[in-house]
Amino acid sequence: MRDERNAMIHLSARLRRWLEAIPSTVLAVPLRPAVATVFWNSGMTKLANWDTAVALFADEYRLPLLPPELAADMAASIELSAPVLLVLGLLTRPAAAVLLGMTAVIEIFVYPQAWPTRSAGSLTRFSNDQRRADPMPGIRAFDLIRRGLSSVP
Numbered sequence: 001m002r003d004e005r006n007a008m009i010h011l012s013a014r015l016r017r018w019l020e021a022i023p024s025t026v027l028a029v030p031l032r033p034a035v036a037t038v039f040w041n042s043g044m045t046k047l048a049n050w051d052t053a054v055a056l057f058a059d060e061y062r063l064p065l066l067p068p069e070l071a072a073d074m075a076a077s078i079e080l081s082a083p084v085l086l087v088l089g090l091l092t093r094p095a096a097a098v099l100l101g102m103t104a105v106i107e108i109f110v111y112p113q114a115w116p117t118r119s120a121g122s123l124t125r126f127s128n129d130q131r132r133a134d135p136m137p138g139i140r141a142f143d144l145i146r147r148g149l150s151s152v153p
Contacts, residue, residue, distance in 0.1 A: 044080075078099070
């Protein structure tokens with residue numbers, strides 16, 4: 001049992017070193033279009049039937065302090081402009097911050113009961129006094145668990 005655990009720990013450490021060797025740009029290139037597609041499709045859906053989009057903001061979303069027409073305009077503008085910036089690699093941090101802010105508004109005001117199912121993708125970890133997101137929070141969490149298990153006799 002102990003040998004199996006040590007083998008698993010060794011394997012996870014090797015996998016972690018291999019994944020950390022991958023440059024973040026290699027990960028960002030395919031992830032930008034993936035994230036952009038979600039928001040772009042949402043914006044195109046709003047444009048396809050504007051009356052329904054405004055009705056959703058009036059009846060279901062009910063954002064505080066914003067009239068439904070203005071909220072729908074803002075959402076469609078963000079969903080159609082920020083993804084283009086992400087895909088082209090222009091102003092990616094501001095574009096991502098705007099999309100993260102929009103996601104936060106949705107999580108807080110529109111569907112607050114559903115945050116556990118959708119907010120995991122928005123989690124980031126800042127380390128080493130650098131303002132960069134940790135590309136592998138799951139690997140880091142596994143490492144913490146591994147350290148805890150390795151100290152168990």
